[in-house]
Amino acid sequence: MAETPLHAAHDHIIPPRVYVLNLLALLALMAATVAIAEKVQFPAFWIFSGTFLNSAAAMTIACIKAFLVIMFFMHIKWSTNLTKLYAIAGFVWLSLLFITLGDYMTRQYEPAPGWTGKQESALPRVIGAHDHLPNDANEANLRPRQ
Amino acid sequence: MFSNFPMSPPSASNFAAEYDFIFYVLLALTLAFTALVGVLVIYFSAKYRKGTKVDRSRPIYEHLKLELTWTIIPLLLGLVMFFFGARLFIKMRTPPKDATDVYVIGKQWMWHIQHSNGIRENNSLHVAMGKPVKLTCISQDVLHAFYIPAFRQQIHVVPGRYTTMWFTPTQVGTYHLFCGMYCGTQHSEMGGTVVVMEPREFAEWEANGGQSSAPMSMSQSGAKLFSAKGCNNCHGAEDTMRAPSLVGLMGTTRRFSNASPAKVDESYLRESILRPHQKLTSGYEETMPIYEGQLTEEEIINLIAYMKVLGSGVPIPATSNVNRASVPNDSAHANGKDPLTTNALQAERGEMDTTPTIRTHNPSVNAIAAEEKTHK
Amino acid sequence: MATAHADPHDEYSPLKHQYEDIEQQNECYTVGMWTFLVTEIMFFGALFFTYTLYRWNYQEDFYLAHEHLNVTLGAINTTILLFSSFTMVMGVHYAQLKDKLKVLGSLTVTMGCAFAFLVIKYFEYAEKFRDHLYPGANFTTDAASLHGANLNHAQLFFGLYFGMTGLHAIHIIIGILCIGTLAGMWAKGNKLVTEDYLPTEMIGLYWHFVDLVWIFLFPLMYLMPQPYK
Amino acid sequence: MSATPIDNTLLATGPVEEPVNYLNVDHSIKSWLLTGDHKRIAILYLFSTLFFFFLGSVAASMIRLELTSPVGMILESETYNKVFTAHGVIMIFFFLVPAIPAVLGNFLVPLMIGARDLAFPRLNLLSWYLYIIAGALILTVLATGGVDTGWTFYTPYSSMYSNSQVTMSIIAVFLAGFSSIFTGINFIVTIHKMRAPGMTWFRLPLFVWAAYATSVVVILGTPVVAITLLLVVFERVFHLPIFNPELGGDPVLFQHLFWFYSHPAVYIMILPAFGVQSELIANFSRKRVFGYHFVAFSTLAISALGFVVWGHHMFISSESMYQSVVFSLISFLVAVPSAIKIFNWTATLYKGTIRLQAPMLYALGFMGLFTVGGLTGLFLASLGTDVHLTNTYFIVAHFHYVMVGGSITAFMGGLHYWWPKMTGKIYNDGIAKVNALLVFVGFNLTFFPQFIAGFVGMPRRYHYYYLIPEVQAYHILSTAGASVLAISFVIPAVYLLQSLKSGPKASANPWGAHGLEWETQSPPITFNFTETPIVTDEVYDFDPVSEFEQERANAEMTDPGNDAAVTHTGEELPSGGTE
Numbered sequence A: 001m002a003e004t005p006l007h008a009a010h011d012h013i014i015p016p017r018v019y020v021l022n023l024l025a026l027l028a029l030m031a032a033t034v035a036i037a038e039k040v041q042f043p044a045f046w047i048f049s050g051t052f053l054n055s056a057a058a059m060t061i062a063c064i065k066a067f068l069v070i071m072f073f074m075h076i077k078w079s080t081n082l083t084k085l086y087a088i089a090g091f092v093w094l095s096l097l098f099i100t101l102g103d104y105m106t107r108q109y110e111p112a113p114g115w116t117g118k119q120e121s122a123l124p125r126v127i128g129a130h131d132h133l134p135n136d137a138n139e140a141n142l143r144p145r146q
Numbered sequence B: 001m002f003s004n005f006p007m008s009p010p011s012a013s014n015f016a017a018e019y020d021f022i023f024y025v026l027l028a029l030t031l032a033f034t035a036l037v038g039v040l041v042i043y044f045s046a047k048y049r050k051g052t053k054v055d056r057s058r059p060i061y062e063h064l065k066l067e068l069t070w071t072i073i074p075l076l077l078g079l080v081m082f083f084f085g086a087r088l089f090i091k092m093r094t095p096p097k098d099a100t101d102v103y104v105i106g107k108q109w110m111w112h113i114q115h116s117n118g119i120r121e122n123n124s125l126h127v128a129m130g131k132p133v134k135l136t137c138i139s140q141d142v143l144h145a146f147y148i149p150a151f152r153q154q155i156h157v158v159p160g161r162y163t164t165m166w167f168t169p170t171q172v173g174t175y176h177l178f179c180g181m182y183c184g185t186q187h188s189e190m191g192g193t194v195v196v197m198e199p200r201e202f203a204e205w206e207a208n209g210g211q212s213s214a215p216m217s218m219s220q221s222g223a224k225l226f227s228a229k230g231c232n233n234c235h236g237a238e239d240t241m242r243a244p245s246l247v248g249l250m251g252t253t254r255r256f257s258n259a260s261p262a263k264v265d266e267s268y269l270r271e272s273i274l275r276p277h278q279k280l281t282s283g284y285e286e287t288m289p290i291y292e293g294q295l296t297e298e299e300i301i302n303l304i305a306y307m308k309v310l311g312s313g314v315p316i317p318a319t320s321n322v323n324r325a326s327v328p329n330d331s332a333h334a335n336g337k338d339p340l341t342t343n344a345l346q347a348e349r350g351e352m353d354t355t356p357t358i359r360t361h362n363p364s365v366n367a368i369a370a371e372e373k374t375h376k
Numbered sequence C: 001m002a003t004a005h006a007d008p009h010d011e012y013s014p015l016k017h018q019y020e021d022i023e024q025q026n027e028c029y030t031v032g033m034w035t036f037l038v039t040e041i042m043f044f045g046a047l048f049f050t051y052t053l054y055r056w057n058y059q060e061d062f063y064l065a066h067e068h069l070n071v072t073l074g075a076i077n078t079t080i081l082l083f084s085s086f087t088m089v090m091g092v093h094y095a096q097l098k099d100k101l102k103v104l105g106s107l108t109v110t111m112g113c114a115f116a117f118l119v120i121k122y123f124e125y126a127e128k129f130r131d132h133l134y135p136g137a138n139f140t141t142d143a144a145s146l147h148g149a150n151l152n153h154a155q156l157f158f159g160l161y162f163g164m165t166g167l168h169a170i171h172i173i174i175g176i177l178c179i180g181t182l183a184g185m186w187a188k189g190n191k192l193v194t195e196d197y198l199p200t201e202m203i204g205l206y207w208h209f210v211d212l213v214w215i216f217l218f219p220l221m222y223l224m225p226q227p228y229k
Numbered sequence D: 001m002s003a004t005p006i007d008n009t010l011l012a013t014g015p016v017e018e019p020v021n022y023l024n025v026d027h028s029i030k031s032w033l034l035t036g037d038h039k040r041i042a043i044l045y046l047f048s049t050l051f052f053f054f055l056g057s058v059a060a061s062m063i064r065l066e067l068t069s070p071v072g073m074i075l076e077s078e079t080y081n082k083v084f085t086a087h088g089v090i091m092i093f094f095f096l097v098p099a100i101p102a103v104l105g106n107f108l109v110p111l112m113i114g115a116r117d118l119a120f121p122r123l124n125l126l127s128w129y130l131y132i133i134a135g136a137l138i139l140t141v142l143a144t145g146g147v148d149t150g151w152t153f154y155t156p157y158s159s160m161y162s163n164s165q166v167t168m169s170i171i172a173v174f175l176a177g178f179s180s181i182f183t184g185i186n187f188i189v190t191i192h193k194m195r196a197p198g199m200t201w202f203r204l205p206l207f208v209w210a211a212y213a214t215s216v217v218v219i220l221g222t223p224v225v226a227i228t229l230l231l232v233v234f235e236r237v238f239h240l241p242i243f244n245p246e247l248g249g250d251p252v253l254f255q256h257l258f259w260f261y262s263h264p265a266v267y268i269m270i271l272p273a274f275g276v277q278s279e280l281i282a283n284f285s286r287k288r289v290f291g292y293h294f295v296a297f298s299t300l301a302i303s304a305l306g307f308v309v310w311g312h313h314m315f316i317s318s319e320s321m322y323q324s325v326v327f328s329l330i331s332f333l334v335a336v337p338s339a340i341k342i343f344n345w346t347a348t349l350y351k352g353t354i355r356l357q358a359p360m361l362y363a364l365g366f367m368g369l370f371t372v373g374g375l376t377g378l379f380l381a382s383l384g385t386d387v388h389l390t391n392t393y394f395i396v397a398h399f400h401y402v403m404v405g406g407s408i409t410a411f412m413g414g415l416h417y418w419w420p421k422m423t424g425k426i427y428n429d430g431i432a433k434v435n436a437l438l439v440f441v442g443f444n445l446t447f448f449p450q451f452i453a454g455f456v457g458m459p460r461r462y463h464y465y466y467l468i469p470e471v472q473a474y475h476i477l478s479t480a481g482a483s484v485l486a487i488s489f490v491i492p493a494v495y496l497l498q499s500l501k502s503g504p505k506a507s508a509n510p511w512g513a514h515g516l517e518w519e520t521q522s523p524p525i526t527f528n529f530t531e532t533p534i535v536t537d538e539v540y541d542f543d544p545v546s547e548f549e550q551e552r553a554n555a556e557m558t559d560p561g562n563d564a565a566v567t568h569t570g571e572e573l574p575s576g577g578t579e
């Protein structure tokens, strides 16, 4: 086996310039995300609140950064299709877990959304019912009030 | 003989008929498909078993039409079943506007039920026939499930969040009430009865404040609590290894391993229930649970009232592993169904004295909770 | 195509007996590492999901509680990690070129960055402990110190904060150990790593993944937008 | 399948000297404990998983004994709860999840695809050690008082209330999880990258497809349960209040995360069984599996769809009604690929030349039992009916039908089928056949009554059922059945072990089966093949017609131990016309 060239087609040697540029891009994006979070408040747009847009912006930047790291630092750009497949698989599959959010988001529309009194509790069926009462589980919540 | 093999639960709610219909259709399908597969498998393996002289020419290995058939038929059947199941489910989740509200609190290991007019019951639920009832449930500790097989209804009872369920009883009678969700040591004993009454009878029951007869005296309710809270698991007619007897305690002078002797009065009794370890009766360890925070003042008063009359001819409630949570105080007895039959069973086996498994609360959690409270 | 060879490859060769050739081996390693990273993604993913759910539900309290985190330190740590990813990939690059000294240099810088990250993290944690922001019985009872956040939900926030950054920190520590071992092998001139850059690349992949997690943790934990009333 | 011909001379030498194989190359303990050989690791797994099966079975026996009376027999409630938890945890995480993949899969995947070993032998060994450490931990748990949360570890009971060894058992499960992740990674890489020349995807035996699909499910699902359980530990040990309702955490969230893994996990347990089933059905009916592509793709469909039905365990858990409806719908969809498989196997029998030997009897039993188990799953997937049946013995019956009637039956079938390959010895097929029937009878007697008891309303995880004593008769029947079942699991232990000592030597291909694993000697040499096989033919390339002709010509084939059988691979049979 000794005659097999140890570095066959697999290793593309990528010029370090690419890595440097990538690092600079990442740092720039980081600066951007900090700046946006600290300085900019998006106005509400369509059905989205400004808060949501701000979070979305932060997450979009994070995704771009992740993409850059995966593509260039982790060499996915130069890898086989199989590797690409597995690189994507985790992220795609993870999105299935977020189906669970559908549960929490639709609860408020149920025909019998449960006791609608104030409760300071685990993901209440009525969203936004956060008052800042002391949370005395036994007294405040558990005894239904007339 | 046949009564030993019940084939279905009683059908006593508005859902039962539709439920059973879907169930039996599913059952028929199951039988049909099992028979189909079973018969084919047996037939083929008999016919084509090695050595038989049959036509094996032109075997097929792929057959698109066949594949599609047995993809599409189960798919369609599945969709139909899904539809009926979902329809029933949505009904089960949509209480009518005029439903009577009843509140259920689950805790390890009993059901505490409160009617809107203030009547409370433990481990039993009284409802009127033909009137829709909506239960709003919450748990005080872990997950439980309020389960009434005869009504085909069940819902998890979750801490920190209300869940609801509803039904309209359609048959007078006494039915099982279970805790369906595993909730710890005595999960299997966290049950009782659901009593469906004629509306007139139910009205009477309500008027009597939840008793089929007159209300109880303080010491009577104390007696009930004594068994409901599991006191009788330890405190019997005589001093035992486990705990001193409380018979005739009132007025005597007690010795303690960690305090000077004292006379038994009401406040001593109260102290001993809430903080039993402050004065440890000589010869005993710190085994009694701390009831602080577990009992309402009303309950404590009733307990004390009961302990005061203990020894003057009032019997101690039977000790058993069975139904120690509560003795239904009502028509469950009147209907001739004794929920304590197994009590006798156990007595026969001489197990009256099995170690109590009661653990009112997780001590560590309690401690944390208490600590947190003092912080705030 | 099939080369008959029953001979186990010679012991010092980086090629393992079960493979036909080095190319197959390298691909196996790469795919294997990525499948492992898939599991890591799912692992952290479930945490991120939990976090999303609670933040969505308790936006305001999370926002108020998060004010207590130090964005500057967080940003410095992000920079450090991004930079260490860069040095790591340079290490891989030099491994391809078989430039032993530069590989060792890159790996050392990477490890240095990792240590710096942990030190900063230590100071951040210490501050939280000092202010009784660790969930449990000792959690602060002074709502004002959390800008009026509901203390229960603030506990939840800090529970997630410690859980997620803690697990991340554990990954950093594992990373340091791996890179350290790798550097040791390079220093000794172990053929397994010097002849074939793949092992270096594998450790690199892991390290970038650790970076990746932080890329998400940083904005989620430190940079919350103010909820509108 | 015409691969490179095997060296028959080695096998024909007879009693003179046993040829070198993976078992006898080195007898030292060290060579076992440090082995990288996938076959040896499979054997290590075989004995360790069987040990846990034994433990789990002892727990099952205690459960059944206890339930003969409505007020219990010997245990206290707390102990009973620990027993059924131990039973569930051990049977699932320590027996069934690793059983087929780590034993049969480890042994067969490289053999079937013509590789010398798995891609990462040392990772494979590490996975076994993780399993052993996890096993040691769970034994410690049992020795130090046990755990009483049920195998589902539901919060807040597990995180805040249970006083038992929750933390340690979770760490054990966590490690066992990583052990199966490592096996999964190994399989995925091996199947992708190390197939022999000519072994295209559609020439893979269906067992390999199943192993692949299972591995994908393992690597995508297991980490989620790992972190979820870890969060419970964090809550218990470090007071991070993730699921604490008092502080606004949601205990039901745990269920979402748990079932996100644990529903796919039921497919981790059944898919390899499907794979075994395909092999058995094809090889014992001497016929290519009907609709190979459909069977292969339904495997993938199950593993993909299986990820989006987890909510069906939570219909009444306060999950949103709307989401429940969606989950129920998808649960019905995921039943379809299983239906496809069942029907394709049935069709395979048609016009086969069926040999009713012990492995085949297990396979046929599987068909009936899994069908019942799967179809009763539909009662639970249907929303309305689940409300009443959930948390009752109906579920207990459902999952024992699929897990014991399905997976374990297949495991037994597979173990018998590949036993000659693994050990080089032939067992007594006569007893084995009788025993297969005994399993079938005992199994149905044990679990069928539980369906009725469940429908009547008997809740699960009940120590006492004095609240519903009318179901006692069913419990007694069930216990009687379990006794039969117990016997039927002890008998194979006896005759299989005995075959090691005094069984006739197995030839390379005692069943006359197809597949690369039958083309190397029994037991195989350390690197499996003397030279890398080249695959030029389709999988399961039988010809039933000629099979029949051949049979009449050669009656000795019945005896799997007959050395004559060695030569009867498909190609060498005279291809005859029809009758």
Ligand code: HEA
Pocket: B033, B034, B037, B073, B074, B075, B077, B078, D152, D266, D267, D269, D270, D312, D313, D314, D315, D331, D332, D334, D335, D336, D338, D339, D340, D342, D370, D371, D372, D373, D374, D375, D377, D378, D380, D381, D382, D386, D389, D390, D391, D395, D398, D399, D402, D403, D406, D407
């Ligand atoms: C090997 C394990 C295994 C397998 C394969 C399955 C297979 C299935 N399971 Fe099961 N299940 C478990 C193990 C398994 N299950 C366990 C352990 C639990 C309990 C966990 C606990 O709470 O402790 C459980 C619980 C469980 C529940 C939750 C009940 C509850 O808690 O309320 C549900 C609900 O939908 C369900 C459904 C199904 C379905 C639809 C299938 C389907 O995949 C079945 C598909 C198969 C068929 C349908 C049969 C073959 C088809 C035909 C013969 C054709 C005819 C078909 C049609 C007409 C559609 N299962």
Ligand code: HEA
Pocket: D053, D054, D057, D058, D060, D061, D063, D064, D084, D085, D087, D088, D089, D091, D092, D095, D096, D149, D150, D151, D152, D396, D400, D403, D404, D408, D446, D460, D461, D462, D463, D478, D482, D483, D485, D486, D487, D489, D490
């Ligand atoms: C692979 C999984 C698997 C397997 C194989 C089994 C096998 C068996 N199980 Fe189990 N079971 C589960 C998985 C499994 N189970 C799970 C996940 C639960 C839920 C736990 C929970 O609720 O948390 C459960 C729960 C469960 C219950 C419900 C408990 C309750 O809810 O209260 C019952 C009750 O009958 C039961 C019975 C049995 C029986 C009789 C067998 C039999 O098949 C066993 C047959 C084998 C033998 C009987 C032993 C063979 C003999 C020997 C090895 C020699 C030694 C024998 C003796 C000393 C007698 N099981």
Ligand code: CUA
Pocket: B106, B107, B108, B109, B143, B144, B145, B179, B180, B181, B182, B183, B184, B187, B188, B190
């Ligand atoms: Cu309450 Cu089970």
Ligand SMILES: [Cu+2]
Pocket: D262, D263, D266, D309, D310, D312, D313
């Ligand atoms: Cu499921």
